[in-house]
Amino acid sequence: MPPPLRDIYDSFAETYEANRGLFDMSEILAPFFAGLGVPKGRLLDLGCGAGEPFPRFFLDRGWEVYGVDFSKKMLHLAAQYAPEMHTICADMLEVAFDPAHFDALTCIYSLFHVPRARHPELFAKFHRWLRPGGKALFTYAAKEYTGEDEFEGFREFMGQNLFYSHTSPAKLRAAIERAGLRVESIALREIGGESFLWVTAERPRA
Numbered sequence: 098m099p100p101p102l103r104d105i106y107d108s109f110a111e112t113y114e115a116n117r118g119l120f121d122m123s124e125i126l127a128p129f130f131a132g133l134g135v136p137k138g139r140l141l142d143l144g145c146g147a148g149e150p151f152p153r154f155f156l157d158r159g160w161e162v163y164g165v166d167f168s169k170k171m172l173h174l175a176a177q178y179a180p181e182m183h184t185i186c187a188d189m190l191e192v193a194f195d196p197a198h199f200d201a202l203t204c205i206y207s208l209f210h211v212p213r214a215r216h217p218e219l220f221a222k223f224h225r226w227l228r229p230g231g232k233a234l235f236t237y238a239a240k241e242y243t244g245e246d247e248f249e250g251f252r253e254f255m256g257q258n259l260f261y262s263h264t265s266p267a268k269l270r271a272a273i274e275r276a277g278l279r280v281e282s283i284a285l286r287e288i289g290g291e292s293f294l295w296v297t298a299e300r301p302r303a
C-alpha cells in the first residue's frame with residue numbers, strides 16, 4: 098500500500114511547486130474571474146497547495162482568500178507564495194464554513210484525490226458555502242487521464258503512486274445538479290500534457 102496522500106505531497110512539495118509555474122493557466126483563470134461579475138470578494142480554495150496560481154491570482158486582485166490543504170509542507174510553501182491567504186491545515190472533507198460565505202470556490206487538481214463516494218457531499222457543501230450567484234471551478238479526472246470511464250485506484254505521478262477517483266461525466270453532471278448547483282460548463286482541456294475536465298457550476302440565485 099502506498100503511503101498516505103498527505104505524506105506523499107509533503108515529500109515532493111518543493112519539486113511540485115518548482116514545476117507549477119511552467120503551465121499557463123490564464124486561459125482558465127481569466128474567464129472564470131470575469132464570469133464572477135464582482136471585482137472583489139471571498140474565495141475558498143480546497144487543496145490549495147502552495148497558493149499558486151489560483152489563490153495568488155485572486156489575492157493580487159484584492160480578494161480575501163481561504164486555502165485548505167492537509168499537507169503541512171505545501172502550506173509552508175504557501176506562506177512564501179501567498180502569505181496573505183488564510184490557511185487551514187485540514188482534510189477538505191472535514192472543514193466547515195458559514196453558509197453563503199464565499200463568492201467563489203476553487204478545487205484545482207485536488208478533488209480527484211477524494212473518493213468519488215464523497216463527491217456528492219462535497220458538492221452539497223459547495224452549494225451551502227457559496228452565496229447565491231457564486232461560482233465553483235474544479236478539475237475532475239476522466240478516462241483521458243485514467244483510461245477508464247469510472248476509476249478508483251492508484252496512478253503514477255512524479256514517481257509516486259497517488260490515489261485517484263472519479264465517476265463518468267454524465268454521473269458527475271447529475272451529482273452536481275442534485276446538489277442544487279447549475280452546471281455552466283464541463284470541458285476537457287489538455288494542459289502540460291495532461292487532460293482533465295474543467296467544471297464550472299453556479300449556485301442559482303433563487
Ligand SMILES: C[S@@+](CC[C@H](N)C(=O)[O-])C[C@H]1O[C@@H](n2cnc3c(N)ncnc32)[C@H](O)[C@@H]1O
Nearest residue numbers: 106144145146166167168188189205206207210
Ligand atoms: C496536485 S496538488 C494541487 C495544488 C494546487 N491546487 C495547484 O493547483 O497547484 C493537490 C493538492 O491537494 C491536496 N489535497 C489532496 N487531497 C486533499 C484533501 N482531502 N484535503 C485537503 N487537501 C488535499 C494535496 O495536499 C495537494 O497540495
